[in-house]
Amino acid sequence: AKNGIFPVDEKTMEYVKKHSTKEPVVYEADPDAEYDEVYTIDLSKLRPTVAFPHLPENTKTIDEAGEIAIDQVVIGSCTNGRLNDMKIAAEILRGKQVHPKVRTIVIPATQQIYLDCIRLGYVEDIVKAGAIFSTPTCGPCLGGHMGILAAGERCVSTTNRNFVGRMGHTESEVYLASPAVAAASAIAGYIADPEKIAGGME
Template sequence: MPRPMTITEKILAAHAGLEEVVPGQLIECDLDIVLANDVTAPIAIREFAKIGVEQVWDPAKVALVPDHYTPNKDIKSAEQAKIVREFARAQGITHYYEIGCMGVEHALLPEQGVVGAGDVIIGADSHTCTYGALGAFATGVGSTDAGVGMATGRAWFKVPESLKFNVTGELKPGVGAKDLILHIIGMIGVDGALYQSMEFTGETIASLGMSARMTICNMAIEAGGKNGIIAVDDVTREYMDGRTERPWTEYHSDPEAAYARVYEIDAADVVPTVAFPHLPSNTRPVSEARDVKIDQVVIGSCTNGRYEDMAEAAAVIKGHTVHPDVRMIVIPATQQVYRDMMHTGLTDIFLDAGAAVSTPTCGPCLGGHMGILAAGERAVATTNRNFVGRMGDPTSEVYLTGPAVAAASAVLGHIGLPEDIG
């Protein structure tokens, strides 16, 4: 009989062809998807060429999404995208997403059914861990590993230890998934889960929709996690049924599985939270940040760019206008989110409020384009990182919040809560 294992250990064991694995063990796994974007794919393509193989191992299992600097902001970014485009065409890549059908990669691939439960996914982007919300093992890797993965369909891993975050009780009104994951990161620190699997369990997690679960798993890397993961349940099945293009497999942790640490979290302790510069772990209650005046608000990204996020922000800003000293930029994460916003009136709500609505792109999240900050400027963003210079000038500042707080702050001209709006 194999030893009791966690979800992550079971997925890795299955893909390594082993009956069991233990933390710290080095294993080689079959891959289900290899992902890269317009920043990382050109390097991966160059490394792929060095290997000497002519074809990727499976053109249906490589995903290339030009989303970071697209629509291209300058000549250099256009050249980057061209490398990806030409490689995708030459290789017959099934999952290549050009302008007009592309989206922010970590929102797009689940939406399009490219990833599913039980998969092992590597992506040359750190927020690949998003797909753990579907019950997959998904992790970011370097471009060299992605290039090797495209050539061989395999990758080496050290089996991570697992941490369990058991969240119980009901979240207070106005408290969402972004507040919860910021609360957790603030609690354990940016290296609190270094090269460990963050497994999220409990009745509170079970009550969350898929969009909220993706927000939580997306930011596992901000605590140093190797991956974030949530077990498959009815919410997951409903999302994947009729959507996921390949058969998927459920894995559940054994009751006796060993965890490096178990965190018990009472959902009632979580409040609307903001991460101050310059770390996602530098968290404070929003109620203590009302004196922070801002210049810009960004709603979007792979963390909070899905329709549910847009609806949450729109519900707050409806009937109000953006503060005259604030620029508000709204970026739906995919074309489908963009379309749904138009059809349900959310786009009009944002435009009526004085916000700018963009085509899908990572854009300002990484200081790419469409919202770069000048010296000394401050932004509230629903993104995932607020490092020094993340959105522009090294003296600028980024404050991370959920969509409702971001929308309220846009109206107020300073960080605040929806109830602060008159």
């Protein structure tokens, strides 16, 4: 799916009121709406998924991905740069070291998240693991600066696009994944299952 629309809940309204002074407009489906198809998905059974080059929909589960060697990991920017994403990355990286051949860049989405990460100790966990913690920026996501990929390099990124040349050279590859998969991959040096890394894998 490229787009998901969900009903507004109390948590959403709480967030909107905290971050905006405007009165939100809530759109809801008609109570008697009819749907062509209904899918029921048990989220507890979903496996981590990786989008292979060069399309976000070119996906494989972590079990199908294989141990693809990587050169870089990017966690954050506007996509997956929330405080909870930073927490997930910090918890996986805490007490471990990123692979010596993997550049690891962590980018919070906002200045407030940046400050919260400092306050909660996430920055220390991430930096001690050998990663770089940046101030909020698009950075490498759109091939702007810091972490631009060279020909033949591969990156696991939590950003939102992996088109040809998106993060640098047209012969580089971007694999899109969750913060957990990205952090685990940074440690392993290849696309890795976070459950195996958390389980004490060297």
